[in-house]
Amino acid sequence: MSLTLEEMNNMYLDVLKEVGNIGSGNAASALAKMIQKRIDMDVPNVRLLSFEDVASVLGGEEMVVAGIYFQVEGDIDGNIMFLLDISSSKVLTSMLMGREDYTGDLDDMDRSALQEIGNILSGSYISSLSALTGLNLKLSVPSLCIDMAGAILSVPAIQFSQTFDNVLLIETILTEGDYEVKGNFFLIPDSGSFEKLLRSLGVYS
Numbered sequence: 001m002s003l004t005l006e007e008m009n010n011m012y013l014d015v016l017k018e019v020g021n022i023g024s025g026n027a028a029s030a031l032a033k034m035i036q037k038r039i040d041m042d043v044p045n046v047r048l049l050s051f052e053d054v055a056s057v058l059g060g061e062e063m064v065v066a067g068i069y070f071q072v073e074g075d076i077d078g079n080i081m082f083l084l085d086i087s088s089s090k091v092l093t094s095m096l097m098g099r100e101d102y103t104g105d106l107d108d109m110d111r112s113a114l115q116e117i118g119n120i121l122s123g124s125y126i127s128s129l130s131a132l133t134g135l136n137l138k139l140s141v142p143s144l145c146i147d148m149a150g151a152i153l154s155v156p157a158i159q160f161s162q163t164f165d166n167v168l169l170i171e172t173i174l175t176e177g178d179y180e181v182k183g184n185f186f187l188i189p190d191s192g193s194f195e196k197l198l199r200s201l202g203v204y205s
Contacts, residue, residue, distance in 0.1 A: 008048050008166075015201050019132060020046030020170040023125040023185070028174055030124045034117070035095045037176050045171040054153055054167055054186065058083060061150030066106070068118025069143050069155060072126070075135040075200075076193035079156040080126065081186045082118045083149070088181040089114055095176055106146065115144040125170070125185055133200035156188050166194055 024044045032039040055061045066089040070080040084092065090103065093110040096117060106114070119142045130137045145152050168187040173180060189197055 020044040023128040026124040067152040071140040078189035
């Protein structure tokens with residue numbers, strides 16, 4: 001694929017927004033069922049970006065984040081990463097456990113809850129993508145890591161080496177009352193899978 005990222009974003013923006021809207025809507029509905037509260041969702045910011053720019057989206061390589069990581073298998077291969085800043089992570093787990101305290105460090109219960117939440121939310125995104133594309137997509141068991149963004153992003157970088165360049169970002173803000181959760185959903189397909197994904201969406205031939 002010889003198009004620049006700017007050209008691809010311009011050409012595929014509408015269909016990428018559709019992917020983001022449906023995926024985020026399903027994820028918000030899944031979260032609302034989990035916590036049995038109303039969840040509002042801002043229109044997601046959806047775009048393609050270079051893998052090397054992912055850390056800057058998160059606030060820099062030294063920004064500490066919670067990352068839930070999956071491998072994607074089936075008709076396409078790659079990774080999914082659901083990344084949250086620590087404040088959003090704490091709010092999210094406190095929502096789930098019905099706690100009024102949205103501050104403090106993440107304890108073992110928070111980590112367990114975060115892994116389960118990431119599993120359900122990412123499953124919602126991937127189910128939406130599968131329905132839109134007709135592709136058979138499966139997720140591995142999730143792994144959770146809390147570390148600097150640069151360290152977390154080294155996992156897919158090492159695994160896929162030079163086989164991918166582009167990342168689909170769906171940046172969503174979920175709110176419950178006065179509390180806000182900013183989630184970053186990254187789909188990182190290998191190069192062949194990226195083209196297959198776009199073909200399945202009917203925007204690349």
